[in-house]
Amino acid sequence: MTRAKVRHLTVNIKSKPEFRLAYWDIDSGREGPCLLVTAALHGNEVQGSEVIRRFCPLAEKKIVKGRMLLIPFANPLAVWNRRPHIVSTMANPKGSMVERLINGKKMLVPDPRDNINCTWPGNPDGNMAEQMSHALFKGIIEQATHNIDLHCYNRFWATAAVPEGEEKAIEFAMAGAYPFVIPGHPVIKTNYNGPYILSGWFNANGRTAYSVEFSGQYSVVEKEVGVGVRALINSSRYLGMFRGKPAGIEETIVKGPATRDFTVRAPFEGLFVENGLATGDFVRKGDLLGHLFSDRNLRTARILSPSDGYLYAYGRHSNMCDVDLADMHPYSDRGDTLAVVVSKKC
Numbered sequence: 001m002t003r004a005k006v007r008h009l010t011v012n013i014k015s016k017p018e019f020r021l022a023y024w025d026i027d028s029g030r031e032g033p034c035l036l037v038t039a040a041l042h043g044n045e046v047q048g049s050e051v052i053r054r055f056c057p058l059a060e061k062k063i064v065k066g067r068m069l070l071i072p073f074a075n076p077l078a079v080w081n082r083r084p085h086i087v088s089t090m091a092n093p094k095g096s097m098v099e100r101l102i103n104g105k106k107m108l109v110p111d112p113r114d115n116i117n118c119t120w121p122g123n124p125d126g127n128m129a130e131q132m133s134h135a136l137f138k139g140i141i142e143q144a145t146h147n148i149d150l151h152c153y154n155r156f157w158a159t160a161a162v163p164e165g166e167e168k169a170i171e172f173a174m175a176g177a178y179p180f181v182i183p184g185h186p187v188i189k190t191n192y193n194g195p196y197i198l199s200g201w202f203n204a205n206g207r208t209a210y211s212v213e214f215s216g217q218y219s220v221v222e223k224e225v226g227v228g229v230r231a232l233i234n235s236s237r238y239l240g241m242f243r244g245k246p247a248g249i250e251e252t253i254v255k256g257p258a259t260r261d262f263t264v265r266a267p268f269e270g271l272f273v274e275n276g277l278a279t280g281d282f283v284r285k286g287d288l289l290g291h292l293f294s295d296r297n298l299r300t301a302r303i304l305s306p307s308d309g310y311l312y313a314y315g316r317h318s319n320m321c322d323v324d325l326a327d328m329h330p331y332s333d334r335g336d337t338l339a340v341v342v343s344k345k346c
């Protein structure tokens, strides 16, 4: 048994009161990897915080080598704000709006520097997100050899590990036995010259890391927490920090060249009512996914699965469904995506 020490990092960000960020340090005293697990870099993505809380006592019992640094609330200012970023507001959930030239047109877009996960390794003279990442980086992160960075995306997409392209990062992610592994998912914005996303900094500096997206923000879902705890146990086994071999790897779907996406679209406008399935569920060709109820003529259409496969996406949603309730509304325009069924190519 190795006791987890609660440590504190004192953080000073200009224009904010000083605060102390709490984290667990589990040092086996034996040489080995230094595994960093981070959660809640985005303040509305808190499922990983509970995953870490449940994992910590297991790690105290099982660690046989190396050291673990577990940060359940990596960006407290954003958590206290209960929104993605430190400066997010209801009107500007994705950060302060700045003018950018896009395809020759001046447009207002969210400032990427307000997203802490676009700022690594940070900047002591930058904005609040950049100062926060700098403090974390210098105080805790720099010493780690491996990182698993726990995020959450919208609840309509299945839980996935989303490593960048590097083979060793993909292999590390595969060991977690997540429902899906999606190398190079568009949520990962690879920037090879920095500033990086956190896992990108590790992979660009001779270390190994990947990000996870649990299904659902602003909430903690029991099923997701179970997936996360198993993944951290598996990852620790993969690194030799726990005894044993990772379990359940054969259950993972690697979404990519070996799979095919069947996108189910609304045949007309109406309310899409789900049939009680969940992302990650296996469906057979012809299974009832839900029904579409037309507001124009009160007709109902049954929406069926076009293939055997696993539900990667389920439920009517659009672009801003991670921050805007209207984009989570089940009323569909004609052609809206209602589900994505992923099947393995034979």
Ligand SMILES: [Zn+2]
Residues within 6 Å of the ligand: 041, 042, 045, 151, 152
């Ligand atoms: Zn995130």
